[in-house]
Amino acid sequence: MITPRSWSDARKVWDHHLMHHTARPCSVIVGLGSHDLGVAEASAGFYLRGLAPVLVFTGSTSPTTRDRMPRGEAVHYRERAVELGVPESAVLVEPRARNTGENIRFSKALLEEAGVNAESVLLVSKPYEERRAYATARRLWPAVDIVSASSPMTFEEYAASVGDDRMVIDMLVGALQRLLVYPAQGFMIEQPVPEEVAAAYERLVGAGFTRRLIR
Incomplete structure (x- = not known):
């Protein structure tokens, strides 16, 4: 008990853990893979509000997600976002990352390869990962402005x-x-x-x- x-x-x-950043328009939205499809739903919501023209989902699998997301976290996130109305053409998938550092580094490399100039990033994670995601991105991607966000909910919710x-x-x-x-x-x-x-x-x-x- x-x-x-x-x-x-x-x-x-x-x-x-909450950063209390206000979601605002950015160059790109990056949704960090996890067991929580709420990250995909929040990312899709930000896209549909017009806060960025490109959405990246990043994440492989982990012991926590292997059974429920067998095709990989990023792939399942993309599928959920498309269900919610995000066009497939707006979504980039990074399927290799296995931790937050790789989420950031591999997303950065994917955007560079796609020719997307990312000056600012709306970084979407689970609520209790907002500060960790922000701190990691500031270390590994210092040239961009980071806005850290998640689904708005209380601890109890x-x-x-x-x-x-x-x-x-x-x-x-x-x-x-x-x-x-x-x-x-x-x-x-x-x-x-x-x-x-x-x-x-x-x-x-x-x-x-x-x-x-x-x-």
């Missing part, structure tokens, strides 16, 4: 949509750990973590929400 304290701590970590509260909190904790350790490894720029958020993270680790931590 998840205690009220752990739930409160998880909400605090969730809030830190997201947890309900996944249907596994413990897994969601594990993912929040894992994402924050990466914000703490990856800058020193050159994977992303440093993002300050407020003391109260760091304390909430430590309490969640102590409570056993450790399945998504890197060892």
Whole structure:
């Protein structure tokens, strides 16, 4: 059972992961592959609002997505976007990336190969990956202006949509750990973590929400 304290701590970590950027017109939309088709739906929504003329979906498969997205995350994302009204001609697919860094690097290379001049990127991820995606893109694609966005929802709404509260909190904790350790490894720029958020993270680790931590 998840205690009220752990739930409160998880909400605090969730809030830190959100960048609170306002979606605005950009050169291109890049949707980062994952288990969550909501990323494809949000990306399609931004495209249909006219926020960019090109949409890139990037992602291979992972142990989490292999069964539900056997053709690859980016391919399933494209299929969902087309179902929602995005023309196939507007979508580029990057099917090899297996982590956030590769998502960024391979999308950049794909756009260059396609002759798309990307001066700004509307980067779409799961809500709790907004800050990680932003920090990674700023390190690996520093020449472009990055707007980090996701489906607008509360922590409670997201947890309900996944249907596994413990897994969601594990993912929040894992994402924050990466914000703490990856800058020193050159994977992303440093993002300050407020003391109260760091304390909430430590309490969640102590409570056993450790399945998504890197060892």
